[in-house]
Amino acid sequence: VKRDASPEVNRLFGLAEECRNDVIKAVESDLLNMGDDGEVDMKFLKNVVFDIFNNDVYFRTKPDDADDGKEYVTVVDRNGKRLSRYTTANLRDKVSKYKEAVQDCRSEVSVELRKLARDVMQSERGHESLVDYLRVNLIFKSLEEHVRCSKSKNWTQLDDDKEESSLNLKNFRPYWDETFVPNDIEIGKNDMVLLTAPNMSGKSTVMRAVTSIILMNMCGLLSPASSGSAPSYSSLFFRGASSDVPVLGRSGFGNEMEDVKNMFEICDNSSWVVFDELGRGTSPKDGTAVGAAVMEKMTKERIGGIFSTHLFGIVEIAKIFDGVVNMRMKSKVNDNNEVEWCYELESGVCDDSMAIATARRFGLPEDVVNRAIEFGKFVTPDGKVGEGLNEATGKAVTVDFTTAKGVLSKLAGDDSTCVDVGSEMLPPPSLEGRSCVYILKIPAKNGDVAYSKYYVGETESINQRLKQHRSKRVKGYQYSKVQATVVGIDGGKSKARMTETKVMKELERMGFDLISKGDMDNKRFSVS
Numbered sequence: 001v002k003r004d005a006s007p008e009v010n011r012l013f014g015l016a017e018e019c020r021n022d023v024i025k026a027v028e029s030d031l032l033n034m035g036d037d038g039e040v041d042m043k044f045l046k047n048v049v050f051d052i053f054n055n056d057v058y059f060r061t062k063p064d065d066a067d068d069g070k071e072y073v074t075v076v077d078r079n080g081k082r083l084s085r086y087t088t089a090n091l092r093d094k095v096s097k098y099k100e101a102v103q104d105c106r107s108e109v110s111v112e113l114r115k116l117a118r119d120v121m122q123s124e125r126g127h128e129s130l131v132d133y134l135r136v137n138l139i140f141k142s143l144e145e146h147v148r149c150s151k152s153k154n155w156t157q158l159d160d161d162k163e164e165s166s167l168n169l170k171n172f173r174p175y176w177d178e179t180f181v182p183n184d185i186e187i188g189k190n191d192m193v194l195l196t197a198p199n200m201s202g203k204s205t206v207m208r209a210v211t212s213i214i215l216m217n218m219c220g221l222l223s224p225a226s227s228g229s230a231p232s233y234s235s236l237f238f239r240g241a242s243s244d245v246p247v248l249g250r251s252g253f254g255n256e257m258e259d260v261k262n263m264f265e266i267c268d269n270s271s272w273v274v275f276d277e278l279g280r281g282t283s284p285k286d287g288t289a290v291g292a293a294v295m296e297k298m299t300k301e302r303i304g305g306i307f308s309t310h311l312f313g314i315v316e317i318a319k320i321f322d323g324v325v326n327m328r329m330k331s332k333v334n335d336n337n338e339v340e341w342c343y344e345l346e347s348g349v350c351d352d353s354m355a356i357a358t359a360r361r362f363g364l365p366e367d368v369v370n371r372a373i374e375f376g377k378f379v380t381p382d383g384k385v386g387e388g389l390n391e392a393t394g395k396a397v398t399v400d401f402t403t404a405k406g407v408l409s410k411l412a413g414d415d416s417t418c419v420d421v422g423s424e425m426l427p428p429p430s431l432e433g434r435s436c437v438y439i440l441k442i443p444a445k446n447g448d449v450a451y452s453k454y455y456v457g458e459t460e461s462i463n464q465r466l467k468q469h470r471s472k473r474v475k476g477y478q479y480s481k482v483q484a485t486v487v488g489i490d491g492g493k494s495k496a497r498m499t500e501t502k503v504m505k506e507l508e509r510m511g512f513d514l515i516s517k518g519d520m521d522n523k524r525f526s527v528s
Contacts, residue, residue: 005112012105019098023091027057030070030088049085054078056095058087150222153178158217164231165189167214167304172225174209175216181343182226185210187325189231190269192299194318195308197329198354200361202343204240206329207274207306211238214272234270237263237305241276253281260294273298273305280310288313299323310353333476336446374399377511399511401441404454405485407510408439411502412487421484427462431488435496436462437503438486440469442515443478453477455516456504458496462486 003013033044050057058075063086073092075085087095120130158169166189171182183206187193197203213223217230239259250258256278267273278294279287288311295307295314299321309315318324328350330342339357356376360369377399409418421427437458444451459465472479489496508514 006108009105009108009112012101012108016098016101016105019094019101022094023098026088026091026094030091031057031059051077055099056087057091058085060085062086146221153224154226155222155224156227158213158223158225159227159229167210167230169210169213169223169225169228169230172209172213172223172228174205175212175224177205178224180205180209183345185327185345188304188323190302190304191323191325192295192304192321193306193325193327194295194315194349195306195327195329196310196312196315196350197308198331198339198341198350198352199310199358201329201331201341203308203329204276205343206345207276207308208238210306211236211272211274233272233304235267235272237267237271237273239263239273239275239278241280251281253279256281257290264297267303269302269304271303271305273303275305275307277308277310284311284313287311288317292317295324296321312351315349315351335475338446374511377513399513401439401483401485403510404439404441404507404512407506408437408485408487408503411506412437412489412499416487416489418485418487421466421486423481423483427466427484427486431462431486433460435460435489435491435493436486437489437496437499438462438465438484439503439507441483443481445476445478452513453515454507454512455482456500456507456514457516458489458493458500460493 003010031044031048032040044063047059047061047063048057049060054075054077056075056077059072062072071089072086073089075083075087075092077083121127123129166186168186170184172185173180173182180202185193195203195207209224213225214230214233215236216223218232223230239256260278263273275294279291281287282290291307291309291311291314295318298305298307302323315326318326326347326349327345328348330344330346331350331354332340332342334340339354339361356369356372359372360366405418405420409416412418419428419431435458437456440455440457442453442455444453455469457465466482466484469482470480489499504514504516
């Protein structure tokens with residue numbers, strides 16, 4: 001209510017101002033001991049308290065020179081309770097009159113507001129006009145708050161893309177998380193981003209961030225990006241994770257298919273569509289087939305958007321589609337052979353979801369993690385179990401150096417004897433100059449045996465070859481501490497190469513992580 005709403009409101013406001021000025025003068029003279037020169041007595045100032053709850057001002061303790069002629073009294077709070085605080089009788093009276101004047105203003109303002117509400121309601125379309133006004137006021141208040149917050153966070157207005165041919169965002173973040181790593185994206189309006197990434201790497205956050213920025217820009221709002229441009233789309237469609245709906249008799253996958261159907265009915269080449277891991281609710285084989293078919297139809301109809309997946313078969317199939325842009329969330333392995341999530345969007349394909357690393361990070365029991373690593377060596381990309389699993393016991397073949405040594409001894413011949421060479425030892429002189437096949441165990445720097453790698457090779461100079469291996473420097477692995485098991489081969493180099501190939505194939509079948517597969521496909525040997 002404005003001051004001139006009525007003569008009575010104007011009079012009461014004037015009275016309240018006079019009372020306020022009287023309070024100020026009383027505070028200056030009684031509490032601050034301010035002289036005619038305007039200087040404040042610091043001894044008094046340190047003892048002054050402003051009580052926001054009781055809307056009062058007073059001394060913490062009674063001044064030392066309380067016999068200065070001023071009448072000091074104890075303070076009473078808003079509930080009538082007497083406090084062990086002090087004020088002067090003069091200031092108490094001035095504050096009391098000011099509070100009364102303010103209360104009179106409130107009462108008169110309430111009267112005027114009730115009159116205004118009655119007049120509005122009695123006028124034609126009064127109620128509707130009031131609601132419309134409040135709605136417009138709320139919109140502009142929200143816009144004001146949006147601009148204020150956006151400016152404090154350095155958000156910007158995206159450039160007008162008159163051609164509306166591309167989406168280009170620089171240093172964008174999700175509006176709800178200012179700590180997220182800033183990213184860039186630049187694609188055509190009708191391009192389909194095929195996004196692959198490890199678990200927990202920020203994939204879904206990036207998808208939501210880009211979609212929300214497109215929507216904010218279409219609404220004329222500032223965006224959480226340093227610069228860029230975004231086209232206007234006729235519709236936005238975002239499909240995330242789903243769950244069962246028992247009431248409707250639908251599974252999670254059934255809900256997905258219903259949404260895909262709806263998407264194709266309402267979206268076209270002027271739409272922005274996002275699918276987050278479509279096909280996760282069924283088998284890897286069927287999920288890959290359905291996901292690839294949906295993506296193919298979207299690219300044919302030139303629907304732009306983002307399609308994320310952990311089904312890497314879709315990535316292979318998508319190579320034959322037009323308008324697909326491969327992007328991934330960056331991750332790296334540190335010196336301790338541990339996975340680090342970078343939360344950065346970059347070009348390329350991620351071919352490892354790193355689910356085991358994520359499970360370990362979130363505290364899955366270590367014995368379960370190690371068992372998962374072991375079983376994983378026998379699971380094919382399409383989810384089937386390959387050879388190497390003991391069907392009778394359901395246990396995986398033990399993948400360790402002892403097992404590898406047994407394979408080498410068996411395939412080299414009944415009369416062959418494996419010679420173990422420790423991490424700080426040299427092979428015996430009896431093997432020098434003789435055709436040999438050997439297996440190396442290369443330990444990870446973090447000491448986790450589950451991450452050890454194996455190497456199979458053949459040579460006629462085992463001593464020199466072992467020195468070469470131990471001199472290598474590969475991030476995450478300790479080549480200087482490799483162990484070896486060596487067997488001499490009668491029959492020369494060709495027989496040794498044949499044995500090497502057989503050992504490689506057998507170890508790979510059993511699930512060993514080999515880094516020497518170049519000679520595995522050798523088929524021509526000269527053996528007499």
